[in-house]
Amino acid sequence: MMSAFVSFDEFENELKLERNRLSNATSYRRITADLSYRVALKVRSVEPFLDQDTSRTVVVKMYPKLDEERVSDVSKFLRVIATDLNLHKGLSNELKTRLNKPNKKMTFSKLN
Secondary structure, rough: OOOOOOOOOHHHHHHHHHHHHHHOHHHHHHHHHHHHHHHHHHHOOOHHHHHHHHHHHHHHHOOOOOOOOOHHHHHHHHHHHHHHHHHHHOOOOHHHHHHHOOOOOOOOOOOO
């Protein structure tokens, strides 16, 4: 399992932001975000969510009666946020700066 560069507080904050972003989403998505947040608060660690199988196992242990689709969605929700934060945290400052710069438009010229 990969180790986390991200603190649990950063992970929790991102989950809160995502829950707020989904305030106008379907009830299914809002419930998925809420369940994800509850799982994370119970575990209080980022590491289990960096791995697909471990993330799924944690969700199943906490909510054994959830249907397979919901288990998959909650575990994926947690994994995607954890891995995205971890990836960005592990980037060098130079690379972060380059990624944040707008891309120049590519132009093509006609060959003779």
